[in-house]
Amino acid sequence: MRHRADEALGIRTVRRRYVTVCVLLWLPPGLGLASMVLLLGERGMSLAAIAGLFAAHSLTVAALELPTGGLSDVVGRRPVLVTAGVLNMIACCLVGLGTTVGVLTAGMVLMGVSRALASGTAEAWYVDTVQASAGPDAELRTGLARGGSATSAALAAGLLLGGALPWLLGTGTGLGAGLSEATSGVVLPLSVPLLLGAAVRVVLVCYVLAVLREPPRPRATLRSVLRGVPVTVLDGLRLGGRDALVRRVVLSAAAAGGALGVVELLVPGRAVELTGASDSGALAYAALACAGFVCCGVGSHLAPFAARVAGGGERAVLLCLGTGTIGVLLLAVTASSAHVLATTFAVTGFCVFYVGIGAVTPNQNDLLHRRVPRERRATALSVQSLAQQLVGALTGLVVGVMRPGPLPWLLTGAVLLSGALLWLRRGEERAAQVTATRPAPTVE
Template identity: 40%
Template sequence: MTARSALRRYMLVNFLTWLPVGLMVASMVLLMTERGLSLVQVGVTVTVFSIVTVSLELPTGGLADVVGRRVVLAASAAFTVAGLALISVSTAFWMFLVSGVFKGVARALSSGPATSWYVDTLHGIEGPDADLKPGLARGGAMESVALCVGVLAGGAVPLLVPPSLIFPLAAPPLLGAVAAVVLLVVVVFALPEPAHGRRSLKSVLREVPATVASGLRLAMGGVTLRRLMAAAAASGVVLTTIELLTPGRLAELAGTAELGSLAYAVVAALGFAGSALGSALVPRVARLAGGSVGGAIGGTVLTALSVGALAVTAGLGGLPGLLSAGLAYVLLFVGGSVTGLLCLEMTHKSVTAAERTTVTSTSSLSLQGGGILANLSLGALAAQAGLAAAWGVAAVVMLSSVLLFVRMPAATSSSPAQALPARSGSG
C-alpha cells in the first residue's frame, strides 16, 4: 500500500463515519421534542449518550490497540445502524434512551481507530518521522465535508418526505442508518492491517485493562498530554452548548419545527464548511504561527470570540439573527478545527503505537466530559438566565483554555517526560 492509497482510504472512512452524524444534527432535538419529550428529557437523553461514551472510551480504545482497528470500527458501524434505526421509530422516552446507549457505544468504538490506522500505516511506509499534518488535515476536512453534506440533506429531507409515508423528522436517522451500513462494508474490505493473531477471550480480557492502564499513565504522566486533555474538555463545553441550544433558537426564529430544522441545517452546514476550511489551513496556520502550539492558541482565541459573538447577538430576531448566527458558526468552526487538528497531531507525536488509540480515546473522553458538564449546567442556565448567559460562560471557558498552551513542552514520543519505560505509547 502507498501513502496516497492509505490517505484515500482514511478520508473515505472519515467521511462515512461522520455522514450519519451530520444527517442527525438538524433533526435530532426537534424529533425528540415533536414526539413529546421536554427539553429536560432531551438533555437527559444526550447526557446518557455522553455517559455511555465516556464510560467506554478507554476500554474500546484499549480493545482497538489489542485486537485491531478494523474490528472495532466495524462494530461501531453496526451499533450506529442499530441506534439510528431505533431512534427513527422511537415514540417514548425510554426508547430514545436506548437509542442513546447504542449511539454512545458506537461513538466510543469509533473514537481513534481510523486515525490510529492511518498514522500506523504511514509510519510503516515513511518511517516514524513522517509528516502527519497534511494527512490529518485532509482527514479532518473530509469529516467536515461529511457533516456539511449530511446536515444539509438532513435538514431538507423532512420537507421532501410525504407525511403519509413516514414521519418527516424520522427520515434523516433512517438515511443515517443506511450510510452506516455502507461504512460497515467499506471498513471490512478497505482497511487491511497486520494480523493480530488468534487470541482467546481470556487473553483479550487480560490485555485490554493492561493497555488502558498503561495509556492512562501515559496520558496523565506527561505535562503535554495532561494539558491537551484539559483543552479537549473546554472544547466539549463549547460544542455541546452549541448543539443543545441552537436548534430551538432557530426553530423559534423560523416559526415551525420543520423550517427550524432547515434553518439549523443551513447554519450548521456553513459551520462545517468553515471546519473544512480550517482543516485545510492547518499546515499554513502552523507555519505562520511558528508551530503547532502557536496555531492552537490562534484557533482557540478565534473559537472563544465566535461563541462570544453568539452571546452578544442572542437577542436578534428574524434575518439578522440568522445571518449573525451563520457568520459566528463559520468562524467558530474554523477556529475549532485548527485547534482540534493541531492538538490531535501533538497527541499522536506524544505516543507510539501500543497505546495510540487508548490515548486518543482519553482525549475524546475529556471532550465528552466537558459535554456532560455543559449539558447538566449550561442548559439549566439558559432556561433561567437566557441563551446569552450560557453562551457567555462557554466563551469564557474556551478563552481560559489558551493558558494551557503557554510554555507547553514539545510533543515527542521519545521524550522521557511523555513516554513510559514499561510500554511504548500509541493511539
C-alpha cells in the first residue's frame, strides 16, 4: 500500500511539472498573438512583408518538425526543451527590438526552430516519466488533459495580457512616451509583450534544468545523433504507414488541423461583417479567440469524462470529433445571416467546436502513446503535428478561393466528419479483446 501511495504521489508530481512546463511554453506565443502584427506594422513593414515573415516561420516549423522530433528521441527531452527555450528567448528579443527586415526574419526563423524543437517534447517527457514510474499501462489521459487545459489557459491569459500591456503603456497614460524616450524608440509599447515572453523563456529554461529529470538513456554522441536521427524519422514514418491505429490518429488529427485552419481564417472576417468596422471586428475576434482558448481548455479537462461516457478512447475520439463537426455546421447554417439569433447560434457553434477539438487531443494521444515505443514517441508526435499543419494549410488554400457563405463551412464540416468516421472501424480492438478472452489451448 505504501508503494502505491508513493507511486501516486510521484505521478502527481510529474503531472504538476508537466502542466507548469505547458504554461511556460505557451504563455509567450499567447503574449505575441495580440501585438506582433501591429508591432511589425509600426516598424514600417508592409502587409506583404509581414505575410512573408510569418511564412518564413511556418516553413521553418514544417521543414524541421520531423528532424527535431527525431533529435528529441535520440538525445533526450530535457536538452531539446532547454535549447528551444534559449532560441525562443533570442527570437523574442530580435522580433521585439528589431527594426530591419534581416533582423526580423532571423527572429521569425529562430522562433520557428524553437517551435519545432518544443513540438511534442514536453508531452513525450511526461509519458516517458509516468511509464518509467508506473509501467506501460499507467493512466496517461488525465495528465494529457490537464496539459491541454494548461496550454489553452496560458494562450488565453497571454492574449489578454499581450493586448492590455501596450494599451497600459500607451501614450495616453504617459508611460509609453517615457518608455520611448528612455530607449530612443527601440522599445515600443507593442514590444513589451514579446520582451516579457523572452523573460518567461528564461524561467522555462531554469525550471527545466532544475526539476525535469528523465529516465536514463544511452549517452548520445555526435556520430550517434547523425546516424540516429534519420533512422528514427524514417521508422516513425513507417510506423504511421503500417500501424492502422497510429494512421487513424494521424489522419483524424490532420482533419482537426484542417478545421482549425479554416476557423482561424474565416472567423475574423465574420467578426468584421457583424461589427461593421475593422477595429471593432478585431476587438470582437480577440474576445472570441480568448473564448475559444477557454473552451478548448474546458474540452481538454473533460477528455477523461468523455472517455468514460463513450466507453473507451476510440469511441471518445469519435464522439469529440462529432461534437466539433456539429459546431462547424452551426457556423455553416448561420453564415449568410447577421441576425442576432443567427449570431448567437454562430458563437455557440464556435464554442462547441473548440470544446470538441480540445477534448479529442488527449484521447487520441493516449491511444498513440500506448502504441508507439518510447524511442519513437517524439517523432510520432511530430508526424501528427506536421499532418495537422499541412492539411490546415491545404484546406485554407481551398477555402480561400471559395465564395463566402455556407459552402466553405460545409466543406470544413465534411473534412472533420471524415476524421470522425475513421473511428467507426473498431475491428482491431474487438479482435484484441477476443484474443485476450479466448481460453488457452490445452496440451494433451
